[in-house]
Amino acid sequence: MSTLSRPIPSAGPFPAPAEQRDAPASEASAPLEASLPSRGIRRTAAIAALVGVAGIFGVDSSYRSSRSQEYEATWGSLSMPAFTPQDLTPGVMSKTFAQSLLEQRERYAARMDFLSGLSQETDRLSEKISALEKNRSGIHEISAIQQETDRIRTILRPASSAPLISSAELSAQFEATHGDVVSYAKELFHRVTGKQVPSSVVFTDSQLRTDRGGEIENFSQNVRYTKGEYAANLRTILHELGHAVYLGSETNESGWVPFGLGASTRNSMLLEECAAELFYLAAASYIEDPLLRKETGPLDSERIQDWLTGAPDTSHHHNEGFSLSDAYLELAGGNASAAYRMATASTSIDPRALAIVERNREMLRTGLSPTEMSERMLAAHSQLLKTVDALAERTSALTRTQALSKADGDK
Ligand SMILES: [Zn+2]
Numbered sequence: 001m002s003t004l005s006r007p008i009p010s011a012g013p014f015p016a017p018a019e020q021r022d023a024p025a026s027e028a029s030a031p032l033e034a035s036l037p038s039r040g041i042r043r044t045a046a047i048a049a050l051v052g053v054a055g056i057f058g059v060d061s062s063y064r065s066s067r068s069q070e071y072e073a074t075w076g077s078l079s080m081p082a083f084t085p086q087d088l089t090p091g092v093m094s095k096t097f098a099q100s101l102l103e104q105r106e107r108y109a110a111r112m113d114f115l116s117g118l119s120q121e122t123d124r125l126s127e128k129i130s131a132l133e134k135n136r137s138g139i140h141e142i143s144a145i146q147q148e149t150d151r152i153r154t155i156l157r158p159a160s161s162a163p164l165i166s167s168a169e170l171s172a173q174f175e176a177t178h179g180d181v182v183s184y185a186k187e188l189f190h191r192v193t194g195k196q197v198p199s200s201v202v203f204t205d206s207q208l209r210t211d212r213g214g215e216i217e218n219f220s221q222n223v224r225y226t227k228g229e230y231a232a233n234l235r236t237i238l239h240e241l242g243h244a245v246y247l248g249s250e251t252n253e254s255g256w257v258p259f260g261l262g263a264s265t266r267n268s269m270l271l272e273e274c275a276a277e278l279f280y281l282a283a284a285s286y287i288e289d290p291l292l293r294k295e296t297g298p299l300d301s302e303r304i305q306d307w308l309t310g311a312p313d314t315s316h317h318h319n320e321g322f323s324l325s326d327a328y329l330e331l332a333g334g335n336a337s338a339a340y341r342m343a344t345a346s347t348s349i350d351p352r353a354l355a356i357v358e359r360n361r362e363m364l365r366t367g368l369s370p371t372e373m374s375e376r377m378l379a380a381h382s383q384l385l386k387t388v389d390a391l392a393e394r395t396s397a398l399t400r401t402q403a404l405s406k407a408d409g410d411k
Pocket residue numbers: 004005006239243273276318
């Protein structure tokens with residue numbers, strides 16, 4: 001999946017907050033290069049780094065006021081959350097990581113049970129074949145064994161699926177049905193907030209670095225994304241609009257503080273990523289087309305899993321932010337809009353959300369991870385298929401031998 005990204009600064013010259021100690025090394029060193037939205041901001045960061053702590057607050061307040069003017073010019077007053085996601089129609093729920101992990105475990109147990117049942121059947125068939133190989137008689141039994149072997153083989157070999165539609169064809173199909181991706185993103189924005197995207201916000205098809213699905217620059221007036229697959233672009237644009245909306249919330253700190261300053265900056269960045277993703281999820285809940293909904297997808301479990309299992313997070317806080325989105329989603333009973341409001345109600349992360357993240361980490365630690373589960377299922381499956389192929393070999397060898405000896409006997 002493409003990286004959804006708003007330019008995120010490096011941690012800067014200041015000590016990381018206490019909770020950053022657990023973070024992978026790469027967390028602290030998001031590339032400054034190419035991630036800064038404008039030369040002016042880069043200069044601000046450079047100045048801040050040079051002048052040290054004494055000068056920070058002066059830079060901070062002028063920086064903050066110029067940026068808030070910039071923001072207000074586009075999005076209006078900061079005094080009220082004008083673009084908050086509204087409550088979804090009842091019944092539209094999003095699956096949480098824990099829920100999908102438990103479901104995957106159930107599926108895994110059921111599948112492994114099923115495969116082990118088939119494996120016992122092949123053991124019995126193998127014994128029968130061995131007996132026949134010794135006795136060299138019983139041709140009728142052979143054909144029954146052959147039928148059984150074929151039956152198991154058919155179960156293990158999935159029927160050839162319908163030809164896959166290419167992603168380009170799929171994108172063309174979505175565009176024909178829903179209009180161009182920017183218009184459709186605007187429509188979903190309208191449905192979830194009840195407001196139009198401000199007309200001064202522009203959407204630019206940019207050739208971003210391949211690891212960046214999108215970004216929002218010049219203080220949320222320009223949403224940049226690399227035009228490509230429709231569903232991925234839709235996801236990116238809604239996520240970036242989520243950043244824009246979050247910037248206008250009273251509780252947001254990250255966007256107003258020059259990069260790398262302030263002990264709460266990292267938490268603020270996490271909350272902003274968390275909010276942006278929950279906004280995406282809330283907006284995506286209004287997608288009616290089931291295929292497009294499936295293609296845009298729920299919260300990215302793979303990235304959450306990566307974060308929880310300690311894989312290096314090279315995603316500028318997205319993996320960690322997504323884990324947090326998932327925790328708020330669980331707190332809000334699966335309602336993405338309610339989760340958004342919960343996550344944006346405070347400048348600090350809800351301890352209950354952190355507890356959920358820790359519990360999820362523990363769930364992965366004490367059980368198999370989704371990746372391990374699917375690897376084991378695949379291994380068990382292909383092992384069994386080999387066994388069945390070997391059985392089929394042996395029965396046809398047996399058939400040939402018996403046909404020969406029958407021919408000999410007939411002479
Ligand atoms: Zn983001």
